[in-house]
Amino acid sequence: MTDQLLYLAISLAGVAGMVGLCALLFGRAVATLDTRSATQRLSCDVPGFRRGNSALSADCRSAILEDARNGAVYLVTARGDGFVTRRLGRSDLKTASRDGAALALRFSDFTFPAATIAFHDESVARDWEARMGRA
DSSP states (O other), rough: OHHHHHHHHHHHHHHHHHHHHHHHHHHHOEEEEEEEEHHHHHHHTTTTOEEEEEEEOTTSSSEEEEEEETTTTEEEEETEEEEEEEEESTTEEEEEEEEEEEEEEEEEEEESSSEEEESSSSHHHHHHHHHHHHH
């Protein structure tokens, strides 16, 4: 029994050492977002995307953008050191709810199940909630 505990302790110390080494060598960078970089990302992911109205979250980690061509609404959010994009239409969302200035979104996609976007102002969240309902 004590041999197993010793092996477990050594294994955990080894894993912790590898995680620490990776953090030391590669850092723990987290991507930040602005409307220009969000537009560039959507231009790569959505052929013919043209930015219409847009809003940036208070923490600069998420943005909601409207495609000027067809009124489709998209989310761009930072995950680690990269960005994830999703369409915010009725068929693309499982649920969407607003709590003050924050929008809570649930997707059917198991790789990106949920996102919360907190805006500076409740009226901005209310406006985008209405736009998502129309898209």
